[in-house]
Structure formats: C-alpha cells, structure tokens
Amino acid sequence: MPCSIPPSNLALFIAKYLAKLEAYVISKIYEEVNKIIERLMGQVCPPVEEIKKILAVRDNLVNMINGLEKKIEPVKKFADIMDPPIQAAKATVLVLEMMPLPGTIGLPPGPQGGVIYSVSVGAQNRFAQLLNIACQIVDLLAKDQQAVKDLTDISFSGLDPIKQKLQSIDIQLFECVEKLPQDQKAEVLSLVENLPSNSGLSSMSNDGSGRYFYKNYTITIQEDKNSPDFAKKRFAQVENENGVVLMKGPSSFSSSTRILIDEIKFRINNQLP
DSSP: OOSSOOOOOHHHHHHHHHHHHHHHHHHHHHHHHHHHHHHTOSSSOOOHHHHHHHHHHHHHHHHHHHHHHHHHHHHHHHHHHTHHHHHHHHHHHHHHHHOOOOSEEEEOSSTTOEEEEEOOHHHHHHHHHHHHHHHHHHHHHHHHHHHHHHHHHHHHHHTHHHHHHHHHHHHHHHHHHHTSOHHHHHHHHHHHHTOGGGTTHHHHOSSSSSOEEETTEEEEEEEOTTSOGGGOOEEEEEEOTTOOEEEEOOOBOOSOHHHHHHHHHHHHHHHOO
16 A cells, blocks of 8 residues: 555646646737737827728737637636545545544453454554545645646736736727717727627527527626716626626726627636526
C-alpha cells in the first residue's frame, strides 16, 4: 500500500492551458483596440466608410472575446464537477474516523478467562495508513478545486480592461454617428443591427417582440435611462415565467446585442438553477 499520494499537476496543466489560450488572443485584441483608438483620436470624426470599417473590426474583437470566454467557462465548471468526489472523500474519512476498532476483546483472568478476539498491530497500522491516505485525497482534491477556480477567475478578470476599452470605442463611435446626416446615420445603425456578432439572435426570439429565451428564462434588452441620448447604455435582464426580474446584467455602451446576451447567459449558468 502506498504511504502517500503523489502531488497533482492539475493546477499546472490548467495554468499552462489558459496561458496558451489567452496569449495570442489577448495580445491580438489589444493590438487591434489600440489601432482603433489611434484612428479615433482628435476632434474630427472619420468618414462614414471608415466608421463602418471600425465597427466591423470592433465586432470581430467582440467575437474573439466571447469565444475566449466560452473556452474558459468549461474549465471553471470543472471545479464544480469536483464537488461530488470531494464530498465522497470527506464522507469516507468520517466513516473511517468513526469506525470502532478494538485492540483486544477478552474476559478477566481466571479459569474461564482469556482473549476472545484480537487485532494485530499490523492491521491497526494499515487502518491508520488508510485513514491518512483518505485525508490526503480530500486535501488534494480541495486544493485542486480552489486552484482551478482561482485561475479561471484571474482569466475572466483579465478581460475586463479590454472590455472597458471597447466600451470607450463605442462611446466615441456613436458620438460620430450622431453627427452624421440622417440617411447616413440610419445606414450605419442598420449595419450595427446586422453585425456578425448579432447573428443567430433571431433564432432565440420566436415571438418577434425582442425577447430572447434561454433555458427557462426570458432575456430582454433594456435602455439605461441615465445614459446620454447619442450613445444609449443598454443592459440585459432576466425574467422568470411570471415576469419577475431575477437578474440584471451590467449597463454597457456596447453596440452588440449579442455581447449583452452572452454576458447574462454566463451569469444564468453560474448563478441560477
């Protein structure tokens, strides 16, 4: 019987996987975001065709971020999957700790006395070793689970600065769109509604009311009344079958409805049954 459990390399494997996953994507996004910011610097707005190109590039960046989050999310869920084996290991330790294991059973000395039953020292040692290994397994699993959670949290939080930069781009873009002649403004807004990042939304909405359905919930997109008229902030909110609001997503200048819905779907997966 082994005397100890070898150290797990799970946390190291997850760390290398996430680092490899993020290295190219994040550096590429930062590179493109900085290019857009440079193009929007100054007081003069770019021509309408340039605005369209910037919107298309920005939309590709949104898709890249969403794709990265979708690859990180299953890793985070893996930590939750570890709950049953951790609980089972804890239960095993508890049973072993509570198990009675008398050393010797017998009668007092005398004509009828003597040992009835006896557990050898070797057997007691093996039992103690089994209990020790079970405790090590519990500790190993718990540490691995926490390491996975910490690594994925760091990965998600690392995307926040990029999202904030994209939001600042949205503000500048829509300030410029607001200054366009009405026909050009309508053309650009129509383009926004049909960006690739919004593809597939119609399949989530089957009643034409702008409501989207996910699992047992209804998602609606609301305007933030405190945002400026030229660049309305919007947020996604989740309602149950009775119309009760269960959750609201962050208020964002994002021109993509898809990113608002994907963010709230991620919250549904992690916070609602």
